[in-house]
Amino acid sequence: MKCEGEKTYPEAGSCPVCKMDLQPMETENSKELSDQDISEESIFNLTSKWHTEEGNEIQLEDLKGKTLVMVMIYTSCKAACPRLVADMRNIEAQIPEANLDDLRFVLVSIDPKIDTPERLKAFAKENMMDGEQWTFLQGTESSVQEFANVLAVKYKKISPIDFSHSNIISVFNSQGELIHQQEGLGVDNKETVEAILQLTQGQS
Template identity: 80%
Template sequence: MLCEGAKFYDEAGSCPVCKMDLKQIEKASKEMETDEISEESIFNLMSKWHTEEGKEIQLEDLKGKTLVVVMIYTSCKAACPRLVADMRNIEAQIPDEKLKDLTFALVSIDPETDTPERLKAFAIENQMDDEQWTFLHGTESGVREFANVLSVKYKEISPIDFSHSNIISVFNAKGELKHQQEGLGVDNKETIETILQLIQ
C-alpha cells in the first residue's frame, strides 16, 4: 500500500496509512534556510572579479564568513592609506582565533591601474597577505555596481587620482549589510562590536 507521498504533518504521531512513526524534519529545513540568499545580499551580484592571486571569483564565493569591505585604489596618497590603517586597526582588535571566520576585502576603484599583480604587491607591501585578506579587481561596470550597493561614491579627477567616499562596510555570512563606518580614523567601537556579534 502506498503512503501519502510528500505530505507533511505539523505534529508528531504516525502515518495514517502505514502506521510508521513520523519524523521531525525541522532541522533539515533550517539548514536549507541558511543557504538561501536574501534579496538584500550582495551575493546576488553576478559580476566577475579577480583576486590578487589572479583567481576568478564571484562575490558569492565569499559566502560563509563575516565580510569587512572597503573600496580603495593603490596609487592614492591621501585617504586610502588611512582606510588601510583603519582596516588593520579593526583586524588588530579581533581575537586571533576568530580571524578564520572573517574576510577583509579591499576592492579597487581603479581597475585599469590596479591589476591583480599590482594588488598582490600592495598586499605584501602593507603586510596584508595573510589568509583573511582578499583584494578584488573587477570590471568598470562591476566596480560601479558594487560601489552603488555600498553607497560609495567615486569620481576620476585625473588619470591617477580619484575622489571617493571613505566607508568601511560589514556584512554577515549571507552577504547582508549590517554596519557601515564612515570617515577616516573614526572611533571603530561599533564596527568591532558588530563584527564580534556576527562571528560568535
C-alpha cells in the first residue's frame, strides 16, 4: 500500500501521518503479465516442444509476434504435399518484401518418425524454402495430433509411408489466434493473401 510521497505500508487502511486512505500499488510484475496475456483461442497455449529444421527445440509461443501461415505436410508425400508446398510458395510470392519481416511460414510434419530435423532441412533446401521466413517443425506423435485437432486437420496413416490428410493452410495473427483458413489444392488464394497483408501491415 502506498501513501503520498514515497512511503509504503504493508497493509490496507489509512496513513498514520496524513490520515488519507492508502492506495494499492500496481507492481511491475502485474503490468508485465497484462502485456503478455494470450487469449484462450491462441495456439500459444499448447505447451508441447518441437524441433526445427535447424535442430533447435522450441515451443509454439516462441513464434509469437509474427503473422503465421501454417500447413501440415510430410516430406515423402508424392501427391498432395508438393501442391501444398507450391501453394505456400505462391502465397509468399504475392507478399511485398516489406511485409515479410512480420511473417513466418511454418510447415509442420505429420510424420515425425521419418521427418527428422535433418530431413526437414534437406527438404527446405530442395524446395527453396530455407530463407529466414520459413520454419519446419518436427514434434512427437501426440503433439502433432494435438496440433492437428486445433487446425481441424485430419490425417490417417494408410501405408507404412503414406498418409491421407486434409489440405488446409491456416493464417494466425501475432497472438496465435486463427484468422483465416484456405482449404483445397491449387485454389484461388486471394483471400488468404489479403488476410496476411492486413495482419502484416497492422504490425509494421
